[in-house]
Amino acid sequence: MLASLVSIASLMLSTFLMMVGYGLMNFVVPIRSVAEGWSTFTISVIATGYTFGFTISCIVTPRFVKRVGHVRVFGALISLLSVGILLCALMVDWRAWVAFRFISGFGIAGSYLIIESWLNERVNNANRATIFSVYMITCLVGSIGGQYLVPLGDPKTTYLFVLCGIIFALAMLPTALSSAKSPTPIAQAKFDLPKLYRLSPIAFIGSLLSGALSGTWNSLGGVYTQNVGMNTAQGATLLACVLAGGAISQMPIGRISDLIDRRIMMIICGIVGVFACAVMTIFDAQSIVALYVAGFFVGTVLYPIYAINVAHANDRAAPDEYVTISSGIMILYGLGTVSGPLVGGALMQIAGPSGLLWFMTLSFAFYAGYAAWRMARRKVGEGRIEKCDFQAMPLPLRGTDPGTRAIPNPGDQPA
Template sequence: MFSSLASVLSLMLSTLLMMVGFGLASYVLPVRSVAEGWSTLTISVIATGYTLGFTLSCIVTPKFVLRVGHVRVFTALVTLLSIAILLCGLVVDWRAWILFRAISGFAISGSYLVIESWLNEKVTNENRGALFSLYLITTMLGTIGGQYLVPLGDPTNGSLFILCGVIFSAALLPTALSSSPLPAPPAQAKFDLPGLYRRSPVAVVGAFLAGAMSGAWLNLGGVFTQKVGMSTAEGATLLASLLFGSALSQIPIGRTSDRIDRRIVMVGCGIVGVISCLTMVAFIGASPTVLYIIAAFVGSVLFPIYALNVAHANDLARPNEYVEVSSGMMITYGIGTISGPLMVGPVMDRFGPGALFLVLAVYFALYAAYAAWRIAQREQHDGLVGKTDFHANTVPQPGTEAVNAMNMAPRPETLIDDDTAPNGGT
């Protein structure tokens, strides 16, 4: 795993800086929105622009990668992130912010897709969960660092928006100056959501629910901290606590899912999520320290569940299908992020800020219930030892060389026909 990590070190550093900017933007924008007196519903509508851009990018970005390659696309997307946040500081109008946030969503989604398909080239099924966990830890730490920059400035003027643009620009340097071998452009770019669902329903449904939960939290978590009367520093600590819990749990969850049926881990994460969210609602008036601890438990499963779904979907893919799987999973995740803020925003306006965690608890319950139902319908078959529903050559074998995630040419080894697979997949 260490040799795989060394080969993408510059990419990880660019990701870290990009996520520092993302963390700063994701907190300063809702704080500024509340300061402007915009309602939670209005803020949710702004968030819809972000999620629509996010989803559109899942369709469009692979085509750009096909034409010009990873590095150029990544550079263009991070540049768009810088432009969008600077425009938010320049034009403070919620209608304009819908467009600016759509640009941000397009750029961050495309960046994730490029990064994840790039990483998939360097892994096997044996270490996929662990390496993706390290990648997600990098994103969490960067986001936490960015959120703690907010108390150092004034969200009501343009200084933090300018700082965010500078950080995004700095994120271009490590990858642009790297001498590491770069992935080749794909031979074609496509996605097949129906086929992805037939192969692994639990991965697709789980990605949708993960998107709904993360979309609600990322866009309205900052609003929650303001509505319950937290200071900017206390709000940053709450958001950081949730991400810190996520960072701590990434490797244990990833390694556990590499060794047992990933769907069992999904059920466990869903149960922890339900209990943690309901506990947050019960203690919403408690001291900030108590809320920080509970938020860490919520975070321990809120973000890692998407990595579980991505790993499960890739377990069932051929090497030349990784970009197709990543694109399909990101589209599904993006559709989920659209529903999250739209569902939670009006409920928070009607029932108060605690309704955010009530809705999250419902989503977690659905996540666990569906994974449990799929376990009852079909035995595991993700290619690990003892999982016999697929032939021995249906997935990259442990110990093989890193596969080219963007090479879409077919190879002789194929998955078993969906028509012969009981219930069509997991």
């Protein structure tokens, strides 16, 4: 086990530094947008540039990796991350920022594609849980650390943008200088959305909703903290609480969903999300502690529902369909991340900061309601081949190779 951890040490250091930059970038950009006086809808359009780049990268980057290898493409994508955030400092115009955020989204998704496929090649049945736990903790700590860098500078200046660009550039060094063996090229994967819907309608709809939920919060959560009057330290803490909730709850929720009908867990997650968002709406910034606690519970269901969708679809798929199914789910998730911020931003423009929470409340309610309706339409076990084991997944937004993420290892399947 120690040898396995040592073999990925440089990769984890690169991941940590990249996540520090990611956390800083995703907080400083919306704060600067608010400071510029741009409308909430305009900010949501900027966020859509990021999520669109993220989705495109999930489709395009594997082709580059197949052609020139992981390390070279990783270096190119890290360069794009630095370029994207530094351009935001050089040209402060929301129309230009849409393009710059597209570059950032493309870079971060492709970088995660490479990291996660690299990890998948290093894991086996004996160390899978440990390796991915280390990965998730690295992502969480790095992202939270980056968010807490924001209070150290003034978002109205170029200082934090330049710092973020430097951190991204440093993230390439550990991997570039590592003597560890590079992974084999990524295999291409096709997706079949009609087949996915026929196989699991709830995974189809649930993937769109989970993308809309996480994409909207990740893009506009920083705007929400500013609009309700929180300072940068308080805003960073709220975002950290949501992330921490998602990291802590993934395994418990996943293990319970292994024991019961996963749709029951989907319903429970939707209900918890509705109540937690409602509590956040009631308290706003009037009670910071209550907002932190409610945000934590939002996180406990905001991120794990994607993994439940994947597991439910794979329950009904044959082993040779895992790649196709996971590819389709990822594309749907990406479409959700593109559309969610636009709708959430429009509601914030109309109803104020609470519009974001109302959008999330309605999305959670629809998620739970659709799962309940599907339970009435299809009985437990109907159409199921074998129930696979739940696998915890890193926090969205994440890009990955459709053929390597969230696909149960055939060796893990019960005989």
